[in-house]
Amino acid sequence: MKAVIITQPGDPHVLQISDRPVTEPTGNEVLIQVKAAGVNRPDVFQRKGHYPPPPWAPQDIPGLEVAGTIVSLGKHVKQYKIGDAVCALLTGGGYAEYAIADANHCLPLPAGMDFAEAATLPETVFTVWHNVFQRGALKKGESFLVHGGAGGIGITAIQLAKAFGAQVFTTAGSDEKCEACLSLGADIAINYKVQDFENELKEIGVDVILDMVGGDYIAKNIRLLRSDGRLVFINTVKGSKTDLVDFSLVMKHRLTITGSTLRNRDTDFKTALTKDIFEKVWPVMDSGKFKPIIFRKFPLSEAHQAHKLMESSGHIGKLVLVND
Structure with missing residues (x-):
């Protein structure tokens, strides 16, 4: 797969496209074919070397939220099937064509939202x-x-x-x-x-x-x-x-x-939080009362341009990376 990696701490140009193997999910994980990934401030801090990922997360591929289609399941996954469209909270690895997520940290796409819009939500x-x-x-x-x-x-x-x-x-x-x-x-x-x-x-x-x-x-x-x-x-x-x-x-x-910070919280905490959000927030999403605001979409290969724009603060709303 193609993935954006942080080659070394530094300015946006340290983000480079690289070939990486696709990891198969185990246990309660799912493999998502990423259609879109949200860009967030923590990604910028990680790129600069100021927000290291936890040991169990991808170390050089940023990205904390994605939306896409599930293409493979770990053996313990019961609530999703191959082909389901989801958005997911990640500990890293979202700037790629495929990403591993805990099935308990995934949510169905809200009614009426496309992949790019849904990718702006989890983080x-x-x-x-x-x-x-x-x-x-x-x-x-x-x-x-x-x-x-x-x-x-x-x-x-x-x-x-x-x-x-x-x-x-x-x-x-x-x-x-x-x-x-x-x-x-x-x-x-x-x-x-x-x-x-x-x-x-x-x-x-x-x-x-x-x-x-x-x-x-x-x-x-x-x-x-x-x-x-x-x-x-x-x-x-x-x-x-x-x-x-x-x-x-x-x-x-x-x-x-x-x-608080979110990234380093344990799996059980994030699972409970996902459940609470599904029960209390997702009805708001499905009702259409919440409007995702996307300022600009970038192809995965232009992640560095997205980071430049984010650091300029010249945007209103979210920046999103998309895979064709």
Whole structure:
């Protein structure tokens, strides 16, 4: 098969097409003929050498989410058959013509979605559901703030929070991106390059915040939270350390500060998460209330161009690699 490999840590040009053997599935695994693979920020971090895969994952083929057709089954797989169309969460290996996935981490294609659209879902939906709705315990009628609303996590968080009855706020880096967020259901979208989100929201307050920025956002987030509010971290691109936080606010307002990463979680955790998503989120997907936003598709051989675009932040929505 053709696969995109990371030849060495570095800029996008270290991504090269290579021939690799197709691995046969064992146990509860399935082999998926990949029709499309989502491109995500963790792929960029891995390419740069900052996000090493776990030992059991493909070491030099990035890609955390795919959609395609099952072409081979491990001997313990009961819930799928050859020919089934699925999307799947992976620990790596998605930038290829074939990929191995745990059958328990696969989901059927939502009604009306094609392979490219479905490939945009697993990494972001799993991340948002666990962090916003499980760890953050967002409830109907509460207010929710997600930073980076025009990215893959942002567009997913906005739509799911809105679908489950929250008031949704977001930040984005341009007026165009803010307009896109509003079109997806955000009640307020703040251009962080010209507005201070804390000043804009301090009279309203927020119950749950999903942050991947860190740095000086940490103190602002804490000051914005209402009593019993929850702050959830999934990344800290501006830095994980700060001296600006007044932790008396955490005690005074009974705040919860938490966070997680997904890739290194064990199989049982991901299996339980998949089941919960199928039961609670997939009906939203099947209803057509959730709209996958694909900014651009690239052939597998142009993965480096997709990474260039992602690092420029010149996109709204998801970037997808497709196999002919």
